[in-house]
Amino acid sequence: GAVVSQHPSRVICKSGTSVKIECRSLDFQATTMFWYRQFPKQSLMLMATSNEGSKATYEQGVEKDKFLINHASLTLSTLTVTSAHPEDSSFYICSAHGLSGNQPQHFGDGTRLSIL
Amino acid sequence: GQNIDQPTEMTATEGAIVQINCTYQTSGFNGLFWYQQHAGEAPTFLSYNVLDGLEEKGRFSSFLSRSKGYSYLLLKELQMKDSASYLCASMDSNYQLIWGAGTKLIIKP
Numbered sequence: 699g700a701v702v703s704q705h706p707s708r709v710i711c712k713s714g715t716s717v718k719i720e721c722r723s724l725d726f727q728a729t730t731m732f733w734y735r736q737f738p739k740q741s742l743m744l745m746a747t748s749n750e751g752s753k754a755t756y757e758q759g760v761e762k763d764k765f766l767i768n769h770a771s772l773t774l775s776t777l778t779v780t781s782a783h784p785e786d787s788s789f790y791i792c793s794a795h796g797l798s799g800n801q802p803q804h805f806g807d808g809t810r811l812s813i814l
Numbered sequence: 815g816q817n818i819d820q821p822t823e824m825t826a827t828e829g830a831i832v833q834i835n836c837t838y839q840t841s842g843f844n845g846l847f848w849y850q851q852h853a854g855e856a857p858t859f860l861s862y863n864v865l866d867g868l869e870e871k872g873r874f875s876s877f878l879s880r881s882k883g884y885s886y887l888l889l890k891e892l893q894m895k896d897s898a899s900y901l902c903a904s905m906d907s908n909y910q911l912i913w914g915a916g917t918k919l920i921i922k923p
Contacts, residue, residue: 741901741915791856802847803911805856
């Protein structure tokens with residue numbers, strides 16, 4: 699089945715550091731990738747929708763200058779958390795679906811980000 | 815507005831059957847998805863319904879009634895490993911998923 703690879707799986711770093719998370723679709727072309735954040739015991743919260751070759755669409759309340767998204771190819775999207783602070787500590791998950799809109803989203807394994 | 819409702823938590827016994835309900839209201843409709851999420855892990859896809867009726871896949875079945883804005887996930891022969899959160903999501907007219915808060919399913923021996 700379709701596979702989405704997300705890297706790294708875990709990051710622990712100091713406050714003020716910028717962290718880049720990669721999301722790759724391994725066996726299909728992902729025209730759209732989604733970035734979610736999930737706090738403990740809460741549901742997924744969509745941060746932004748990323749379309750290949752165009753600017754990401756951010757959800758209300760998500761700072762686009764803090765969470766930089768790049769979707770340079772049909773198989774790779776990156777999320778960079780700039781100048782991360784402890785309140786940015788969370789579980790970040792990417793997902794992707796292929797060329798046909800009503801296909802299931804396939805999720806990466808997630809990145810657990812801990813800012814000290 | 816857009817809204818997905820599902821119970822917060824359910825408890826069932828190993829070997830039994832449990833039904834998790836989901837009601838939805840979204841702008842347009844392009845299908846209803848169910849995902850399973852174990853604690854600390856990413857969600858995994860379980861089922862997709864776009865037409866009314868029951869879709870069976872092994873121990874798991876999913877039902878959809880578009881006229882009622884209603885779906886359920888049916889889990890048979892429950893196993894301890896089925897303890898997880900089950901997320902209902904409706905795809906709207908923009909092909910974006912609107913997520914429910916998830917139902918935490920606790921399986922007891």
